[in-house]
Amino acid sequence: MCGIIGYIGHKDILSVLISGLSKLEYRGYDSSGLCVQNSGNLTIIRKCGKIAELSAALSQSSLSGKVGIAHTRWATHGEPSEKNAHPHSDCTKSIALVHNGIIENYHSLKELLEKEGHVIETEVDSEVLVHLIEKFYEGDLEEAVMNALSYTEGTFGIAVMHKDEQRIVAARRGSPLVVGIGENEMFIASDVSAILNHTKRVIYLNDNEIATITNTHCVTKNLGGEILTKKVDEVQWTIDAIEKDGFEHFMLKEIFEQPQSIANTLRGRVVDGKVKLSLNVDVKNVKRIIITACGTSWHSALIGKHFIENLTRIPVEVDYASEFRYRKPIIYPGDIMVAISQSGETADTLAAIKEAKAQGATTLGIVNVVGSTIAREVDGGIYLHAGPEMGVASTKAFTGQLVALLLLALYIKQQKGEKLDNELLEDLQNLPTLVKQTLESSKKIIDLAEDFKDSKDFLYLGRGINFPVALEGALKLKEISYIHAEGYPAAEMKHGPIALVDSHMPVVFIAPHDSTYEKIISNMQEIKARKGKIIAVSDKGAEIQKLADIVFKVPSVRDELSPIINILPLQLLSYYVANVKGLDVDKPRNLAKSVTVE
Numbered sequence: 001m002c003g004i005i006g007y008i009g010h011k012d013i014l015s016v017l018i019s020g021l022s023k024l025e026y027r028g029y030d031s032s033g034l035c036v037q038n039s040g041n042l043t044i045i046r047k048c049g050k051i052a053e054l055s056a057a058l059s060q061s062s063l064s065g066k067v068g069i070a071h072t073r074w075a076t077h078g079e080p081s082e083k084n085a086h087p088h089s090d091c092t093k094s095i096a097l098v099h100n101g102i103i104e105n106y107h108s109l110k111e112l113l114e115k116e117g118h119v120i121e122t123e124v125d126s127e128v129l130v131h132l133i134e135k136f137y138e139g140d141l142e143e144a145v146m147n148a149l150s151y152t153e154g155t156f157g158i159a160v161m162h163k164d165e166q167r168i169v170a171a172r173r174g175s176p177l178v179v180g181i182g183e184n185e186m187f188i189a190s191d192v193s194a195i196l197n198h199t200k201r202v203i204y205l206n207d208n209e210i211a212t213i214t215n216t217h218c219v220t221k222n223l224g225g226e227i228l229t230k231k232v233d234e235v236q237w238t239i240d241a242i243e244k245d246g247f248e249h250f251m252l253k254e255i256f257e258q259p260q261s262i263a264n265t266l267r268g269r270v271v272d273g274k275v276k277l278s279l280n281v282d283v284k285n286v287k288r289i290i291i292t293a294c295g296t297s298w299h300s301a302l303i304g305k306h307f308i309e310n311l312t313r314i315p316v317e318v319d320y321a322s323e324f325r326y327r328k329p330i331i332y333p334g335d336i337m338v339a340i341s342q343s344g345e346t347a348d349t350l351a352a353i354k355e356a357k358a359q360g361a362t363t364l365g366i367v368n369v370v371g372s373t374i375a376r377e378v379d380g381g382i383y384l385h386a387g388p389e390m391g392v393a394s395t396k397a398f399t400g401q402l403v404a405l406l407l408l409a410l411y412i413k414q415q416k417g418e419k420l421d422n423e424l425l426e427d428l429q430n431l432p433t434l435v436k437q438t439l440e441s442s443k444k445i446i447d448l449a450e451d452f453k454d455s456k457d458f459l460y461l462g463r464g465i466n467f468p469v470a471l472e473g474a475l476k477l478k479e480i481s482y483i484h485a486e487g488y489p490a491a492e493m494k495h496g497p498i499a500l501v502d503s504h505m506p507v508v509f510i511a512p513h514d515s516t517y518e519k520i521i522s523n524m525q526e527i528k529a530r531k532g533k534i535i536a537v538s539d540k541g542a543e544i545q546k547l548a549d550i551v552f553k554v555p556s557v558r559d560e561l562s563p564i565i566n567i568l569p570l571q572l573l574s575y576y577v578a579n580v581k582g583l584d585v586d587k588p589r590n591l592a593k594s595v596t597v598e
């Protein structure tokens, strides 16, 4: 939610800020803006819409300077408009601020500041913060920011500059920030992708920390003013990983990257018939596991429940993080909470972890982004190593999460002293090859996209371990093509959704040849009898061909691996349908990649 970049150094400031923002655009794209310090003044330029609008507005600009901050917005308070875009500034136009997060005591602060004569021009909560900093400013920006934050409730990742100071002050509580260290230049950013083409040396800020950067120094303190000694990390991601590499969209690139990303998740983790994980947590005596997540990661959690319960017989509960945190959950001694998150920044998932920890649970994370807040909050965990996922619609993270969950289930079984199935381990090692084959043979789905682009509704049906695949297939379609889609357990269809079925309704069946196969065939017949258009994802040929209008044929795999294979044609279906509709696949309306507000 919202992306921030700040720069202080000798390079062309507009290109550093604009290229940084374009890497952060996946975090929000309602509006954008920047501020550059120029001859003792602050110049602020803001635009409604995507970064391209801001970039176009600056194309003829000769604006230059050595200190600047920029922001891409996902609106929380106040509609997406130029006026509400960041940076915001104070009454004297001496201070500029960009903010990610929500100021919860916005109303009381606004009232207080207005009584003192501040003119607050927008409905944006962030604007009160810059006025609060102005109130405390007496020649030292860092001190003023610290003072202002001591009165601030809520979440923030901020970068602030003053017209008379050659530095940027940044602080975080609940919204990620990273400092990038270059040669006579420093950066501040919401995540490393914005600065990766300049430096790989970074300092991750923790909650309630403040960093003051000049072009040569970075001083970090806690919000109480004590100086902190922070570790400088070396980022492992490459620049190529955040480029489209010839693909039209990141989403398509990430779909086709899955053979590699799955191989990365597996690398070094299955050795000589054993699963090797450095979990940092003893799982041998676990009594119950609670998996929590949001969105696509929650769908992985539902499949993870199957893996863990089937392989270890340990009971697993799956909770939406946003529900878990507010419903007085019961935690027993010996419970482990597993939190799944691609970004490692999702606010609800983080809050659920904190709640579980407070009640005595041990926590594990299944996270993609190394060094993210959730990765640092949990007691131990598994990184996906899937590389950066830039498309808002999650694809390679989903399959990586499934592989990580399967490894976790196998590892728990092994730690309990039970023998692992060697064939399953071999099949797991062979998975990247099967994923590659499936993707290659699914490319022809592109020819069908035109037929579905005008559909109003889709139904996705699956059973057992493939029911969450139906949920995920439906989510993929609705979030990028704006076609209403529902995922349902196939047997539940008769209890309501079948009323929707007519000749205009495409119904996608996930129909692997497993113990649920016969039942799925009956469900298909019920749809056929009502003239629904059947699309089947199946490893079975002839029989399905008779019933289904379209079959996406996939390789036969064992039950545990079938969700990973079956989701692939559904990812492509949603991509091609959205693309043929001419929609912005990587930046679907109203969404942001990383949901750092509740």
Ligand code: M6R
Pocket (backbone or CB within 6 Å): 294, 295, 296, 297, 340, 341, 342, 343, 344, 345, 346, 349, 392, 393, 394, 395, 479, 591, 593, 594, 595
């Ligand atoms: O980064 P996280 O995995 O915690 O994100 C959770 C959801 O916001 C995310 O999966 C969302 O549902 C995606 N847009 C799905 O494609």
